Amino acid sequence: MRHLTRQFAVGALRRGNGIEQFLGGAQIDGEPVIRWVEISPGDGRYRISVHTVQDPDDGQVGDLPNLMSVDPVDEEYAGEGRELGVTEDEVEAMSLAERLAGARPDRWVNHAVVGEEYRDYVRSRREDVRTAT
Template sequence: MRYLVETFAVGALRRGQGIEQFIGAVQTAETPAIRWVGIESTRRGYEVTLHVVEDVGSENFCDLLAFPPLDPDDEFGRTLAVADDAAVAMVEAERRTGAVRHRWVNAGMARDEYLDYLRAGRPTT
């Protein structure tokens, strides 16, 4: 089972484990780029971070964290929201990025979504 049901996603966050979701291609970038959103538990609360990186991957290189950021000032992503509740953080991530409730995965697994994207020919929609 790749995707986390909502209760498992919230549970992972409450245990201090992150979740993430591959969003897809960035339509307006001159440089081919992709984005994904992550949520992790920090001292401030549940932090929602958007990552926008150059699409330099291949089936043999799909470590999204190793891709160069599209904006050098966002090397570690851009914080979109911080919430006191895990479920609220998920709602904020979905509202601000277009993430979908039933497509959250454990941290580090968005690469599998990226591989699906590559195998589909890098669709723009």
């Protein structure tokens, strides 16, 4: 089970470890993209950012921050995402991410695990296509 309980997610942030959540796929100008939200601790604060990148549709890809961003805000600082907010409280950071990015309370993972969530997403799309034919 890779998803963190609320208590474990808060604990990770308090220990200085980031958490993130895969938000799924979307279309921007007819192009497939994927999105995830991240909470990064630093200097006693928690930065909430959302990432929107091109969807390579590749089940081998796991390092999502290295994918091409489609958000102009992220072009100058690749991999940092669009900042949604900053707070000094880890519970408030999670609530902000859930409210502003549509994150779910039961889907948080440790930092760098969101790539596994993406690989599952690609596999499930391919299985859906196979079962539909």
